[in-house]
Amino acid sequence: MLNIVVCVKAVPEQSIANKLKIDPVTKSLPRLDIPLVMNSLDSHALEAALQFKRKSGAHITILCMGPPPAGNIVRECLALGADKGILLTDPAFAGADAFATAYTLAKAIEKNGPVDVVFCGMASSDGATEWVGPEIATFLNMPVVTMVREIVEDRGDEWTVKADYQYGYRKVRLKLPAVITVTRNLNQPKSLSFSGILKARSKEITKWDREKLDIPAERVGLKGSPTHVTEMAHLESRREVEILEGSLQEKIKRLVQILSDAGVV
C-alpha cells in the first residue's frame, strides 16, 4: 500500500483578495484574522492521492504549515478521505519563504516515516513561486516532476507521467519515492460529503512545532528565509466604461479607433 503525503496550504479566500492587509514591516500577508481556504491546486493534489486510495488502497497523510486556524483545512482534507493530518504550527514558522517552508515540510515528512509519493499543488494562489515542491524534493533527495497533468502508468515504484512543458508536454518516467506537483488538468476534485465529515470525527490532527521537529530556530520562518519580499502592493485593476455617442458611422469609427489604439486590430 502506498504511503502518500499531500502538502496543502491555507491561503486567503479569493473573495477577500482586495481587502487583504499587507504587513508594512515583513511585507507578508498576516493570516490570523482572515478567512482561509485550501489552496485550489492542492485540492487536485489531494484528489490524486484519493484516486490511488480508491483504486488500490493508500494511506494519505495531510501536511500543512500555517497558523492554528489552518487546522480547519486539515480537517476538511480528512473529511474528503485522507487518513491522518499533521499541522505544523509555531509562531517561529511565520514569514517563511519557499525555501524555509520546504525545509520545514521536508523535516516533517522525514519525521512522519516512510513515504512513497509526495503530492503538492504546482503553486499557491498567494505566493505562486512554484518552488516549494522541487525544494522539498531536494531536501529529501528525491526526484521531482513538476506540473503533472496526467499519471499515465503506475507500475509498482515505476511511474510514467505527463507534465506541462511550455506549449506542449513531456512524458517522464520516474522511480518512487518521488515528489510530484500537479496542475488542475490532472483531475476534478470531489466535493465534501456529509458522511465524510462524520468519519473525520475519529481522525486525529497532530500538531508539531519547531521543537517537535528538532529544527534550529535559524532554519525556520523569516530567519531561515534567504529570500525576502521587499515590496508588496495591491494590484489595481480599473475598468473604464465609455459609452459611444453619435450616429452609427461615428460610433463604428470610434470603436475601430479604440481597438486600433489597443493594438487589437
Add this chain to the structure above:
Amino acid sequence: MIDFTFTEEQELFRKAAREFADTKIAPHVPTMEKTNRGWDEVVKELAGAEMFAVTIPEEYGGLGMGYVARLIALEEIARVSVATAMMYQVFGLGIEPFIRFGTEEQKRKYLPKFASGERLATVAVTEPSGGSDPKGCRTTYKKVNGTYVLNGRKCFITNAHTADAQVVLAVDEDNPDALTTFVVEKGMNGFKPTHEEHKVGMRGCNTGEIEMKNVSVAAENVIGGEGKGLKVAMAAIGDVGRGGMVGCALGLQRACLDASVKFSNERILYGKPISNLQAIQFKIAKMKIDLEAGRLLGYRAAAMQDKGERSSNEFAVAKYYATEAAQKAAKMAVDIHGGYGCMEEFPVTRYLRDSFVLGPSAGTSDVMMVIISRWALS
C-alpha cells in the same frame, strides 16, 4: 456561558451544503422556473448528497446530525433555490413522525429507505377547509375487521405527487374527537395524487392534492397510536415544519442581501455606485439586521430541538420573524434593482414571488401570532 459560534464540524457541513447548492442545485433552477417541474432531477441530487439522511438516527441508516445541521442545509439550499429547499424541508417533515412516533418495526421498514432517498415521505394534514385547525379535519377513517378505511381529500400538500409514503391525518367517522395518523403509500387502492398546483412562486416545487376513496390501511400503518394523531401532526409541524420554513426564509434573505449588495456596488448613478446613497445603505442595513436576528432566533430554536427540548414556540417566533423579514427583504431587493427588478433575467423577481409562498406554509403569520400570544399569556 452562551456560545453563539458554530462548531468546526458545522462550518464544514455548511461548506459542503453551499458547494452542493451552488454546483448541483443552481443548474436546475432555470428549468424549474420555466417549466414548473424538474423536481425528479432535484430529488436525485438531494439523495446523492445524503441530504435526506441528516436527521435520521445512525442506527436506521441516517447520519444523525440533528436539526441545527438541517437548518444549515436548508439555509444554504434556499439561498440558491427556495423551491428545492421547500421540497427538502417537507420531505424532512414527512420523515419526522417515523423518527419520533414510529414503532421499532416502522423505523426499520421505512427510515433506511428514506435516508437513502430510495423512498420519499410527506405529511398530509391541510384540507380545503384549512390546515391550521386540524380538529376541523374531514378526512375520515372507519375501523373494519382490524383494518382502517380512509376517505377524504387533502390539499396544498408539498410533494403530493412525489412522496411514496404520506402521513395522513384523519378523524374517526364515529368519534369526532379521535384523530389518527396513517401511513398511506403510493399504489394503495383508492389513493391517488390529483390536482397539481401552480403557485405564484417556488416554481418546480411539487404541490398538489391527494384523494382517498375507500383506502384500506393495515393497523401496522397507524403511526403514533390510534387517537394520537393530533399530537403526531402537531409535533412534526410545530418543530420540523416551522423550523424548515425558517431555513427557507433565511436562505431567501441571504439571497436578497447578496443580490442587493452586488447590484448596488455595480450600478452607477450620479457618477457613483448607488451603494453610496444612504437610501440604499439603509435598505441593506435593514436586510442585514433582519437576517442576523432571524438566524439567532432560528438556530437557537434548532439547538433546543437538538437538546431534546420543546421548541415549537421558539420556532413559531422564528418562523414569524424570518418569513416576514424575507418578504420585506425581497421587496427591498426589487426596489434597489429599480427597473431591473421587474425583469425576469434578474433573480430578485423570483425572490419576490418565492417570498409570498413562505408566509402561509406551516402556518400563516397570523396563526404564528396566535401561538405566540398563547405562549406569552400562559
